[in-house]
Amino acid sequence: MSISHINNMIKGGLTIISRMRPAPKGYAILLYHRLHETGSCPPSSLSVDTVSFSEQMEYLRELGSVIPLSEIVKKVKKGQEPDRLYSAVTFDDGYADVARLGLAIFRRHSIPATIFISTAFIDNNLLIPWWDELQHMAMTMREITFENLKLDLVSDPGRRRFISYMSNKIKYSGLSPEELFAGLRTQAYSRPAGNSFADWRELRSLANSGYVEVGGHTQTHPVLSKGGLDEIGAGKRRLEDELGRRIRFFSYPFGERKDISAEAVESVKRAGFEAAVTSFSGFNRTGDNLLLLRRIKFSGNGGDEFAVNLRTGDIKRQINRTYGFFQGLLGA
Ligand SMILES: [Zn+2]
Incomplete structure (x- = not known):
C-alpha cells in the first residue's frame, strides 16, 4: 500500500468523523501562503482565492474566536484548557498578494494575522525561489x-x-x-523576470496596519536540518532593522519533521524567538513545546476540506504522529 493510498483512506475517514463531531475545542494555527482574486488564475497550488478566504474567516468566527498568534502562545503556555476553538491565521514566505489582497480582508473581518518573511526575496526582487x-x-x-x-x-x-x-x-x-x-x-524556457514577493514598503504598511504581526522565516528559506542555521538570527535582525519592531515568532521553512533538527530548534531559541511554528498537522494543547507548535495547512482547498480540517484537528494530530512514524519506517 502506498503513502497516497493511506492518505486517501485517512481523508475519507476524516470526512465521516467530521460530520459526527460537535464544534471542536482547541488551539488551531492556520497556515496559508498566497491569495489570488476569485476567477483569476491561481499563481500556485498553495494559493487560496479571496472569496474562499473570506468565507473561511467567517466560518472560523462561527466556530470560535480568531485571536493573534501571540495570544495562542500565551494560552498554550499558561496551561488553560480551551473552552472552544481558538484560531490564529498565519501566512508564510512574504508574497506581495497577501499585502495587496489580504489586508482588506483582515480589516473587514477583524482578523489578526501573522506573516512570516524570508528576507532575501524582499531584499532582492530578482532572486526567484x-x-x-x-x-x-x-x-x-x-x-x-x-x-x-x-x-x-x-x-x-x-x-x-x-x-x-x-x-x-x-x-x-x-x-x-x-x-x-x-x-x-538550456531547454526551451524563459526565466521569470522577478519574484512575486512584497517589498519593504508593503511590509511596513502591513506591520503598521494594526492587524499584522511580522515573524521570521530565515533569509533564503533553507532546509534547516541540512544547514543555514545562521540565517535564523540574521533574518530576524534584518526584519527588526527594516520594520523597527521586535520580531518574536519564527516559522521553520518547509516545516516537516525531516526539515527540522534539534540544532535548528536550539538556534531558534538562542536567536531570541519566543515561539515557533512548524507544518506538523493538528491542534495545539496546553503545555506543548512552544518552539514546535503545530499548524493546519490550507492551500486551494474548497470549503468542505477546510471544515473537515478544522473539525478533525485533534484527530489529525494523532494521525500525523502515527503517519510520521510509519513514514520514518518506510524511509519515505
Ligand atoms: Zn516558507
Whole structure:
C-alpha cells in the first residue's frame, strides 16, 4: 500500500468523523501562503482565492474566536484548557498578494494575522525561489528532459510529478537549485523576470496596519536540518532593522519533521524567538513545546476540506504522529 493510498483512506475517514463531531475545542494555527482574486488564475497550488478566504474567516468566527498568534502562545503556555476553538491565521514566505489582497480582508473581518518573511526575496526582487521557478517551468514548458527522463508537462498530474520529484532532489539530495536548473534552463524556457514577493514598503504598511504581526522565516528559506542555521538570527535582525519592531515568532521553512533538527530548534531559541511554528498537522494543547507548535495547512482547498480540517484537528494530530512514524519506517 502506498503513502497516497493511506492518505486517501485517512481523508475519507476524516470526512465521516467530521460530520459526527460537535464544534471542536482547541488551539488551531492556520497556515496559508498566497491569495489570488476569485476567477483569476491561481499563481500556485498553495494559493487560496479571496472569496474562499473570506468565507473561511467567517466560518472560523462561527466556530470560535480568531485571536493573534501571540495570544495562542500565551494560552498554550499558561496551561488553560480551551473552552472552544481558538484560531490564529498565519501566512508564510512574504508574497506581495497577501499585502495587496489580504489586508482588506483582515480589516473587514477583524482578523489578526501573522506573516512570516524570508528576507532575501524582499531584499532582492530578482532572486526567484526555486519552488517558484519549478512552478514556472511546469506551467510554461511542454516537456523537460532530466537525467535521461523525459517528463511530460502538458497534464496536471505530469506537472505535479515533475514538481514533487524536483523538490525532493533539491531539498534532500544535496544538489543545489543552481546546479539543477543549469541543465534545465538550456531547454526551451524563459526565466521569470522577478519574484512575486512584497517589498519593504508593503511590509511596513502591513506591520503598521494594526492587524499584522511580522515573524521570521530565515533569509533564503533553507532546509534547516541540512544547514543555514545562521540565517535564523540574521533574518530576524534584518526584519527588526527594516520594520523597527521586535520580531518574536519564527516559522521553520518547509516545516516537516525531516526539515527540522534539534540544532535548528536550539538556534531558534538562542536567536531570541519566543515561539515557533512548524507544518506538523493538528491542534495545539496546553503545555506543548512552544518552539514546535503545530499548524493546519490550507492551500486551494474548497470549503468542505477546510471544515473537515478544522473539525478533525485533534484527530489529525494523532494521525500525523502515527503517519510520521510509519513514514520514518518506510524511509519515505
Ligand atoms: Zn516558507
